[in-house]
Amino acid sequence: MMIAASGPSGPETVLSVSHASKRYGGLVAVDDVSFNLAKGEILGLIGPNGAGKTTMFDLVAGSQKPSSGRIAVHGRDVSGQSAHRRIAHGLGRTFQIPRPFPQLSLIDNVLLARQNQTGEGVIANFLSPRRVAAEERAAVEKARALLDFVLLSRLESEPAKVLSGGQRKLLELARVMMADPAIVLLDEPAAGVNATLLEVIIDRITEINRRGISFLLIEHNIDMVSRLCGRVLVMASGQLLCEGTAQQVATDPRVIEAYLGGAA
Numbered sequence: 043m044m045i046a047a048s049g050p051s052g053p054e055t056v057l058s059v060s061h062a063s064k065r066y067g068g069l070v071a072v073d074d075v076s077f078n079l080a081k082g083e084i085l086g087l088i089g090p091n092g093a094g095k096t097t098m099f100d101l102v103a104g105s106q107k108p109s110s111g112r113i114a115v116h117g118r119d120v121s122g123q124s125a126h127r128r129i130a131h132g133l134g135r136t137f138q139i140p141r142p143f144p145q146l147s148l149i150d151n152v153l154l155a156r157q158n159q160t161g162e163g164v165i166a167n168f169l170s171p172r173r174v175a176a177e178e179r180a181a182v183e184k185a186r187a188l189l190d191f192v193l194l195s196r197l198e199s200e201p202a203k204v205l206s207g208g209q210r211k212l213l214e215l216a217r218v219m220m221a222d223p224a225i226v227l228l229d230e231p232a233a234g235v236n237a238t239l240l241e242v243i244i245d246r247i248t249e250i251n252r253r254g255i256s257f258l259l260i261e262h263n264i265d266m267v268s269r270l271c272g273r274v275l276v277m278a279s280g281q282l283l284c285e286g287t288a289q290q291v292a293t294d295p296r297v298i299e300a301y302l303g304g305a306a
């Protein structure tokens with residue numbers, strides 16, 4: 043079922059959030075938020091600390107259930123689905139603080155992020171070992187290509203614990219791409235990243251987006267937001283305060299007031 047919400051709508055809408063709210067006891071972390079994400083768009087989500095951005099991600103990804111409201115992916119209501127099922131429907135997510143398996147190699151970390159491999163089931167393994175072996179080879183090849191894409195291939199066999207903060211963000215990007223998402227939720231990809239790796243991350247996101255993948259981007263680095271996002275949503279105190287280009291919202295008095303503590 044298609045759900046009406048603000049922002050661009052129609053057949054090109056890949057994600058639709060409609061009147062989503064999340065209450066924790068007396069606190070309303072997300073308060074009646076509606077927006078659409080269009081195919082191929084990189085939509086920014088900014089706001090002061092505690093505005094409700096990460097909670098909004100939790101509702102979209104399915105790691106938290108909304109108190110009310112609906113989330114639709116490609117027009118299909120996914121509100122009742124688990125986070126795992128939403129990944130299978132093309133919804134990927136990265137975290138503010140990536141937590142790769144520290145002892146596992148980079149390639150194994152990426153391989154663990156794949157979806158629906160036949161070899162998961164013992165019976166499938168018994169029935170078609172050749173198919174499982176071929177899938178395994180294809181998965182390793184794909185994981186290698188993704189590590190190459192994020193410029194980490196020379197560290198393929200190293201344990202993830204050797205990576206810097208910025209490299210962990212790049213590994214996280216490779217991991218999320220392993221599941222072939224149509225939509226990626228990026229939670230502060232610039233946080234704790236040095237200037238050089240930040241350029242790499244911006245470039246890689248741009249390249250993935252060029253392939254038609256849509257992004258919802260939480261980021262405090264306004265320079266990154268203005269370079270990547272055509273449209274930016276601003277949240278404050280759980281509500282959607284306004285939307286516009288990065289430049290429009292950065293100079294909006296309501297946004298300035300929210301960041302100064304007036305509305306937050």
Ligand SMILES: Nc1ncnc2c1ncn2[C@@H]1O[C@H](COP(=O)(O)OP(=O)(O)OP(=O)(O)O)[C@@H](O)[C@H]1O
Pocket residue numbers: 066069070071089090091092093094095096097098
């Ligand atoms: N599990 C929870 N239980 C209770 N309160 C929560 C929970 N998760 C978030 N909150 C509260 O909800 C509000 C919104 O938090 P949230 O982390 O979504 O904000 P944010 O905009 O992502 O902030 P930041 O930019 O600092 O990451 C805050 O007041 C936070 O303390």
